[in-house]
Amino acid sequence: MSGPYLEMDLGVVRARYAELREALPEARVFYAVKANPEPAVLRALAEAGSGFDVASPGEIALLDGLAGIPVGCQTGRPPETGLAGVPAGRQTGRPTHAGFAGERCYANPVRKPAEVAAAAAAGVRLFVTDSAEDLRVLAANAPGAAVLVRIAVDEAGSATPFGGKFGCAEEEAVRLLQDAARHGLDPAGVGFHVGSQQTRPAAWADAIAGAARVAGRAGMPIRLLDVGGGFPVPYREPVPGIAEYAEVIRDAVRRHFPGRAPELAVEPGRLLVAEAGTLHAEVVRVSRRHDGRRWVYLDIGRYGGLAETEGEAIGYRLATPHDGGPVGPAVLAGPTCDGDDMLYREVPLPLALRAGDPVRLLAAGAYTASYASVGFNGLPPLPVRCTEPVAAR
Numbered sequence: 001m002s003g004p005y006l007e008m009d010l011g012v013v014r015a016r017y018a019e020l021r022e023a024l025p026e027a028r029v030f031y032a033v034k035a036n037p038e039p040a041v042l043r044a045l046a047e048a049g050s051g052f053d054v055a056s057p058g059e060i061a062l063l064d065g066l067a068g069i070p071v072g073c074q075t076g077r078p079p080e081t082g083l084a085g086v087p088a089g090r091q092t093g094r095p096t097h098a099g100f101a102g103e104r105c106y107a108n109p110v111r112k113p114a115e116v117a118a119a120a121a122a123g124v125r126l127f128v129t130d131s132a133e134d135l136r137v138l139a140a141n142a143p144g145a146a147v148l149v150r151i152a153v154d155e156a157g158s159a160t161p162f163g164g165k166f167g168c169a170e171e172e173a174v175r176l177l178q179d180a181a182r183h184g185l186d187p188a189g190v191g192f193h194v195g196s197q198q199t200r201p202a203a204w205a206d207a208i209a210g211a212a213r214v215a216g217r218a219g220m221p222i223r224l225l226d227v228g229g230g231f232p233v234p235y236r237e238p239v240p241g242i243a244e245y246a247e248v249i250r251d252a253v254r255r256h257f258p259g260r261a262p263e264l265a266v267e268p269g270r271l272l273v274a275e276a277g278t279l280h281a282e283v284v285r286v287s288r289r290h291d292g293r294r295w296v297y298l299d300i301g302r303y304g305g306l307a308e309t310e311g312e313a314i315g316y317r318l319a320t321p322h323d324g325g326p327v328g329p330a331v332l333a334g335p336t337c338d339g340d341d342m343l344y345r346e347v348p349l350p351l352a353l354r355a356g357d358p359v360r361l362l363a364a365g366a367y368t369a370s371y372a373s374v375g376f377n378g379l380p381p382l383p384v385r386c387t388e389p390v391a392a393r
């Protein structure tokens with residue numbers, strides 16, 4: 001009996017990172033660990049020069065425990081020793097990306113004092129904040145740390161927006177920058193996130209204009225401008241390439257920071273790992289049901305890692321052995337006994353599809369394994385298998 005698994009091609013991860021570096025060579029890169037925290041993925045990115053956006057002490061510990069993890073590892077392996085050659089939490093120095101490999105930015109502003117203290121003890125020196133409450137927690141538990149104030153921005157165009165959960169109004173951002181200095185913190189800059197799978201490059205231009213207004217009103221030059229993640233990947237529809245986003249970002253920085261431009265940072269998640277992942281699943285059952293519709297049940301669903309199918313936000317491309325043959329509409333559902341375990345209400349699927357057929361979900365490397373439940377209905381977390389391109393083995 002074999003279950004679904006996610007196959008990650010590390011060659012594709014490296015290629016996407018190289019494309020990003022080529023498009024935005026001047027930016028510090030903090031890979032958003034939450035998108036895919038597989039140790040071999042993290043190690044490949046660290047070796048390529050990436051820093052990391054972390055959301056909890058758990059992710060920091062994961063990074064600290066990476067060395068010696070062989071390529072082709074499985075999720076759930078306990079961390080071993082520290083990541084060789086990657087200095088912990090280096091925050092200052094030359095503004096070249098190579099000098100910041102392994103640098104960590106704690107970008108989740110919802111955290112407990114003990115979590116901030118743990119991060120500071122682990123050497124993290126850069127924190128994103130968006131409230132006076134969090135600023136006080138930072139001042140008390142990470143004294144002297146550098147802070148980026150996250151502003152709320154227009155997320156229209158994002159397939160999975162944050163819905164107002166993060167970021168503050170511009171006037172509040174001004175106050176937070178000024179208060180950071182008063183609290184003995186280092187007000188390093190401003191950041192934002194335009195929402196994930198953001199297909200509208202202009203979203204960055206508008207947000208950069210907002211960041212510039214904040215910097216101007218705060219009366220202090222900002223050193224770092226964190227333009228977040230959000231860069232989209234082609235699921236069922238084509239999207240603009242990273243070079244186009246880079247051009248929009250660079251142009252907006254030129255226009256809105258005409259004097260001394262701040263250093264840029266990006267926090268990509270999806271962009272670096274989605275297309276590297278293929279989710280291997282199997283059809284459990286095909287049945288024509290009481291509603292007259294054809295239902296196709298897979299052995300993976302909402303709780304096995306396909307959380308981003310909620311509201312059909314992300315439409316994965318599906319590949320089956322019957323592709324090219326006649327298709328008809330089907331309801332696609334997961335295997336668990338939960339009514340919400342539905343993927344798509346109507347998706348075209350081959351009419352020849354039968355129980356036992358393999359189904360691949362393409363570009364599924366982001367926000368899948370990290371979202372899988374630990375055992376709903378007794379199903380195990382989604383295993384991850386990493387592969388290297390043949391030439392690199």
Ligand SMILES: Cc1ncc(COP(=O)(O)O)c(C=O)c1O
Pocket residue numbers: 032034035053107108193195196197228229230231267268269270271
């Ligand atoms: C603070 C922060 N930065 C970066 C990311 C990565 O976003 P994306 O995968 O859209 O690039 C996320 C995603 O949730 C986030 O919360």
